Amino acid sequence: DAKTTQPPSMDCAEGRAANLPCNHSTISGNEYVYWYRQIHSQGPQYIIHGLKNNETNEMASLIITEDRKSSTLILPHATLRDTAVYYCIVRVQGAQKLVFGQGTRLTINP
């Protein structure tokens, strides 16, 4: 699985959009980008995934660059409950395991 690079921490004001970057410059053509988050003392929670097109669901939007070497997770209106560690993961579709890195610790400030 390709390695991902994320900033260790970020801050965002409540009500603003939180933009979390992820670099995956060695991603292969058949690898998807997944985002999970982990709120303190809870299990990880699936957010969104995509291959090359931008994706949006009720939680977030995923923007993948045309060369697929990086992506951005966007939480459009961050709330205090969005404070968590966010993990960007690349994985071949059909592979079973997720390889978690260190993630980005996002803090939403009132």
Place this chain on the structure above:
Amino acid sequence: DTGVSQNPRHKITKRGQNVTFRCDPISEHNRLYWYRQTLGQGPEFLTYFQNEAQLEKSRLLSDRFSAERPKGSFSTLEIQRTEQGDSAMYLCASSLNPNTIYFGEGSWLTVV
């Protein structure tokens, strides 16, 4: 609550003792996973079941660790002769497809 259920949530044991964790996946989820997470690190994959078959095991799963899913429903993770390095949170997850995996709250193990 229809999420992934793990028991016990917390376990303190003496070094050398055996411990067993149970996971009840979301109903009808045929895929079940175990992960381990130590403080400050992301979760690490341990093993994967599809129905009752254990199809993938990490090298992290030493011979002291054994996981079962006898009827393709609940699963158990047993650690024999626990060591202090086994102290971690053990996460269970389930899914119908590999894209959307649902994790439980985890079982915290402290070996003293």
